Amino acid sequence: MKDLLMETASRAARYLTGITDRSVAPSADDIGGLNALAGPLPEDPSDPKGVLALLDDAGSPATVATTGGRYFGFVIGGSLPAALAANWLAGAWDQNACLRVMSPTAATLEEIVQPWILELLGLPVESGVGFVTCTTMANFSGLAAARSAILHDAGWSVEEEGLFGAPAIRVVVGQEVHVSLLKALNMLGLGRSRVETVPADAQGRMRVDALPAFDDRTIVCIQAGNVNTGSFDPAEEICARARQEGAWVHVDGAFGLWAAVSPLYSPLLAGVQNADSWAIDCHKWLNVPYDSGIVAVRHPEHLRRALSSGSAAYLTQSTDREPWHYTPEASRRARAVELWAAIRSLGRSGLRAMVERNCRQAQRFASRLRSAGFGVLNEVVLNQVLVSFGTPEETRCVIAELQCEGTCWCGGTVWQNHTAMRISVSSWATTDGDVERSADAIIRTARTVLARTPSK
Ligand SMILES: *Cc1c(COP(=O)(O)O)cnc(C)c1O
Numbered sequence: 074m075k076d077l078l079m080e081t082a083s084r085a086a087r088y089l090t091g092i093t094d095r096s097v098a099p100s101a102d103d104i105g106g107l108n109a110l111a112g113p114l115p116e117d118p119s120d121p122k123g124v125l126a127l128l129d130d131a132g133s134p135a136t137v138a139t140t141g142g143r144y145f146g147f148v149i150g151g152s153l154p155a156a157l158a159a160n161w162l163a164g165a166w167d168q169n170a171c172l173r174v175m176s177p178t179a180a181t182l183e184e185i186v187q188p189w190i191l192e193l194l195g196l197p198v199e200s201g202v203g204f205v206t207c208t209t210m211a212n213f214s215g216l217a218a219a220r221s222a223i224l225h226d227a228g229w230s231v232e233e234e235g236l237f238g239a240p241a242i243r244v245v246v247g248q249e250v251h252v253s254l255l256k257a258l259n260m261l262g263l264g265r266s267r268v269e270t271v272p273a274d275a276q277g278r279m280r281v282d283a284l285p286a287f288d289d290r291t292i293v294c295i296q297a298g299n300v301n302t303g304s305f306d307p308a309e310e311i312c313a314r315a316r317q318e319g320a321w322v323h324v325d326g327a328f329g330l331w332a333a334v335s336p337l338y339s340p341l342l343a344g345v346q347n348a349d350s351w352a353i354d355c356h357k358w359l360n361v362p363y364d365s366g367i368v369a370v371r372h373p374e375h376l377r378r379a380l381s382s383g384s385a386a387y388l389t390q391s392t393d394r395e396p397w398h399y400t401p402e403a404s405r406r407a408r409a410v411e412l413w414a415a416i417r418s419l420g421r422s423g424l425r426a427m428v429e430r431n432c433r434q435a436q437r438f439a440s441r442l443r444s445a446g447f448g449v450l451n452e453v454v455l456n457q458v459l460v461s462f463g464t465p466e467e468t469r470c471v472i473a474e475l476q477c478e479g480t481c482w483c484g485g486t487v488w489q490n491h492t493a494m495r496i497s498v499s500s501w502a503t504t505d506g507d508v509e510r511s512a513d514a515i516i517r518t519a520r521t522v523l524a525r526t527p528s529k
Pocket residue numbers: 148206207208209210251253254296298299300325326327328354366
C-alpha cells in the first residue's frame with residue numbers, strides 16, 4: 074500500500090507540474106488514447122501499480138487542465154494545495170459522514186467549519202447548514218426547507234402527506250434564473266414552468282419595479298452572481314418586501330456569495346443576509362476539489378424537518394448534531410475535511426486576497442480586450458467578462474479556434490440575444506502572467522479569424 078501511494082503521489086505531482094505548459098484542452102489524439110482504458114470486463118485481478126500506471130498514462134493527458142491557471146470556462150475553481158492534500162488524506166480515512174458515530178472527525182469538522190463559513194459570508198450564525206455535493210443540491214435542499222416551512226405554517230405536513238391536496242405554493246424567479254434552480258423546483262414537485270418570472274435589466278438583475286405582490290405562500294428565488302455577467306439581484310429591496318409580505322427568500326449564491334469576504338465587493342450583496350436560505354458552491358470560488366457545496370437555512374428546524382430521515386433502530390443517533398439530518402444523502406464523503414483545510418490555510422485575509430485578485434484579473438481581461446477593439450458586453454462588477462468579436466459567427470469561430478490553440482480555454486454563451494465568449498476568473502492558480510498570456514492568445518486568435526472573414 075505504501076509504495077503504491079508514494080508512487081501515486083509522485084504521479085500526481087508530475088501531472089500538476091506539467092499542467093502549466095500543456096494545452097489546456099486535450100488533443101483529439103489524447104482523447105483517443107482513452108481507448109487504452111477500455112476492453113472487455115477484466116476476469117482476473119491485476120497489480121494495483123499497473124492499474125494506476127495505465128490510468129495515469131492514458132487518463133492524465135486526456136484531462137482538461139481545469140485545475141491550472143488558464144481555464145476560464147463555466148465557473149470552475151482549482152484545488153488549493155492544502156485542500157487537495159486534505160482530500161488525499163480523507164481518501165485514506167474513507168470516512169462515512171452520515172452519522173457522528175461513524176466518523177466523529179467528519180461530524181466535528183462540519184461543526185467547526187459551519188460557523189466559519191457563515192461568518193465569512195456574513196450570514197446569520199444560527200443558521201443550519203448541510204454539506205452537499207453542489208449548488209444544484211444546495212438549491213434543492215434550501216427549497217425543500219422553504220416548501221416544508223410554508224406548508225407547515227399552513228397546517229400541512231408535506232413530509233407525511235406529499236403535495237397532492239396541499240395548499241398551492243407560488244414560486245417567483247428572475248428571468249435569469251439558473252437552470253439548476255429550475256431543476257430543483259422540478260425535483261420538489263413545484264414545477265419548472267409554473268413559476269412567476271420577473272423581467273431582468275441589462276445586467277440580468279431582477280427589476281424591482283416589476284415584482285409581483287408576495288404572500289405567505291410564496292418562495293422568492295434570487296441570485297447572487299449571474300453566471301454570465303456576475304451581477305446580483307437587488308436583495309435589499311426584495312428581502313424587505315418579502316419580510317413584510319411573509320414570503321420566503323432563497324438565494325442561489327453559487328459563486329457570488331463568496332464576494333462577501335471582500336469589503337470592495339460586499340456592497341453588491343447588500344441585504345442578502347436577510348434571506349431565509351442560501352445555496353453556495355465550495356468547488357467554485359473556495360477552490361476545494363469536486364464535489365462540494367453547502368446549504369444554509371436561517372431557521373435550522375425547517376432544513377431538518379425537510380431532510381431528516383425517519384428513525385431506524387440500527388442507526389444509532391446521539392443528541393448532538395447528526396450530519397444526515399441536514400442533507401438529502403445518508404452515506405456521504407467527508408467534504409468538511411477540505412473545507413477546513415482550505416479555510417485554515419487561507420484564513421479570512423487569504424480568501425479575500427484570492428477573490429480580489431480574480432476580480433482584478435477579470436478587469437484586466439476586459440481592458441485588454443476593449444483596447445484591442447472588441448466589445449465587452451457586461452459591466453464587469455465581479456469575476457465574469459462577456460466579449461463579442463463581431464457577428465455571432467465570428468465570435469463562435471474565435472471561441473472554437475481559441476479552444477484548439479490551447480493557451481487557455483473560454484466557453485461561449487448567448488447573452489440577451491448577443492453571442493459572446495465568457496471569461497470566468499475563479500482559480501487560486503491564475504497568475505497575472507496567465508492573464509497576460511491568455512489575453513495575448515485571445516487577441517491573436519481573434520485577429521487571425523477576423524482577417525480571413527470576407528466581410529472584414
Ligand atoms: C454553477 C452554478 C449553479 C450550479 O452549481 P453546481 O455546483 O454545478 O450544481 C447554480 N447557480 C449558479 C448561479 C451557478 O453559478
